[in-house]
Amino acid sequence: MSSTVTAAREDSPDYSSEEPTSEYTSFQSTSPTSSDARGVDYYIPASLPSASPAPSVISLSESLYQSSFRQAYDRLVNNYSDLYHLPADDEEIERLDMQHLLFTSAMGPLPPMAEVLADDGSPKAALDLGCGSGSWLYDVANEYPHCLTVGVDLVPVTRLDLPRNARMEVDDINLGLEHFYDQFDVVHARLISLGIKDYAGLIDQVSRVVRSRGVIAFTESNYLVYDANKQVMDVTSPDQTVSAIAVLYHHIVRSVRKRGANIDAASLLHRWIGQHNAYEDVVYRDIWLPTSPFLPPDAEDAHRLNFIGELLRQDLRSFLKSVRVLLLSSGMPEFEVDELRGRAWKELETMQPPMWAKVQSVYARRKPKQ
Ligand SMILES: C[S@@+](CC[C@H](N)C(=O)[O-])C[C@H]1O[C@@H](n2cnc3c(N)ncnc32)[C@H](O)[C@@H]1O
Numbered sequence: 486m487s488s489t490v491t492a493a494r495e496d497s498p499d500y501s502s503e504e505p506t507s508e509y510t511s512f513q514s515t516s517p518t519s520s521d522a523r524g525v526d527y528y529i530p531a532s533l534p535s536a537s538p539a540p541s542v543i544s545l546s547e548s549l550y551q552s553s554f555r556q557a558y559d560r561l562v563n564n565y566s567d568l569y570h571l572p573a574d575d576e577e578i579e580r581l582d583m584q585h586l587l588f589t590s591a592m593g594p595l596p597p598m599a600e601v602l603a604d605d606g607s608p609k610a611a612l613d614l615g616c617g618s619g620s621w622l623y624d625v626a627n628e629y630p631h632c633l634t635v636g637v638d639l640v641p642v643t644r645l646d647l648p649r650n651a652r653m654e655v656d657d658i659n660l661g662l663e664h665f666y667d668q669f670d671v672v673h674a675r676l677i678s679l680g681i682k683d684y685a686g687l688i689d690q691v692s693r694v695v696r697s698r699g700v701i702a703f704t705e706s707n708y709l710v711y712d713a714n715k716q717v718m719d720v721t722s723p724d725q726t727v728s729a730i731a732v733l734y735h736h737i738v739r740s741v742r743k744r745g746a747n748i749d750a751a752s753l754l755h756r757w758i759g760q761h762n763a764y765e766d767v768v769y770r771d772i773w774l775p776t777s778p779f780l781p782p783d784a785e786d787a788h789r790l791n792f793i794g795e796l797l798r799q800d801l802r803s804f805l806k807s808v809r810v811l812l813l814s815s816g817m818p819e820f821e822v823d824e825l826r827g828r829a830w831k832e833l834e835t836m837q838p839p840m841w842a843k844v845q846s847v848y849a850r851r852k853p854k855q
Pocket of ligand 1: 563566569573581582584585614615616617618637638639640656657658659674675676677679680681
């Protein structure tokens with residue numbers, strides 16, 4: 486199962502000036518980013534999988550589009566993977582767009598990317614695994630117009646503002662990446678562990694996807710919450726002062742683990758990549774994120790960190806809604822989920838207790854291939 490939802494190859498027709506026809510799925514989106522281009526109904530041009538050397542372009546039919554989603558409680562989730570169980574609707578896409586701003590503010594550009602994607606006359610390509618709203622793809626495609634950018638996700642995400650050098654494909658990464666071997670100079674993956682069965686195996690697959698001296702970049706959350714001193718918060722204490730956000734994260738980890746996904750990937754990324762014989766120049770980074778803008782103005786780097794804290798606070802408000810589906814599906818009683826969410830919401834509003842989250846990130850270069 487793989488289909489491209491935004492075609493941008495040389496051999497694909499230019500859709501930018503066409504009106505939607507009955508061949509194309511048309512739907513209303515509330516996502517501000519995806520309505521930029523024309524502010525009208527959306528349509529989904531689609532082509533065959535990238536496995537084909539010169540894909541012909543077909544439409545993604547209404548029924549194929551509809552069959553990508555199913556209802557779970559009050560949200561839409563993807564219909565292909567039993568592992569990944571966060572919503573896949575417009576509300577989630579908006580959350581991911583905002584989260585992208587949070588990550589670009591907190592992490593800055595990926596250091597080796599400018600060198601690897603420099604326009605030196607050879608064809609360049611970048612791949613985003615689990616591309617979500619497509620915002621990383623959008624940025625890279627715009628910054629490197631000579632570079633083909635491809636995003637893969639479980640659901641078709643349609644944004645008409647994607648440049649012509651970007652396209653998205655619908656596929657389950659767990660099924661393998663053979664059709665991408667030796668095609669990319671950059672492979673990026675961020676916050677996909679909730680949908681990955683064998684993350685170490687994925688890192689191995691990526692070593693075949695990325696070209697010689699290309700760069701890979703993986704970033705994952707460890708789904709732990711830290712106190713003001715950056716110590717992991719204990720969620721097992723019967724003490725009523727235990728943070729509801731920390732308890733919710735604890736339940737998220739349990740639910741995801743029960744589904745069989747690699748929720749522990751964040752802390753293992755460095756080992757998996759560092760010990761893999763295909764990679765070199767491995768760089769590990771911890772990125773600390775305040776969960777609200779709680780830093781006093783005279784604290785070091787307070788202005789930037791409080792900006793990030795405000796973004797994460799907004800992201801978490803929305804995430805607390807998103808994880809409801811996951812937790813209810815795992816059998817957690819509704820009253821318990823909602824009581825915890827209510828307390829978590831209050832913690833975000835009052836910024837009490839002050840808390841940090843951490844993402845773990847590794848980038849590396851592919852050793853020259855023989
Ligand atoms: C939390 S979102 C992150 C999106 C994006 N990487 C970002 O950082 O904004 C996780 C995304 O990964 C996708 N995903 C999870 N498991 C996947 C899989 N096995 N194959 C393809 N996409 C997957 C989900 O559908 C979702 O869009």
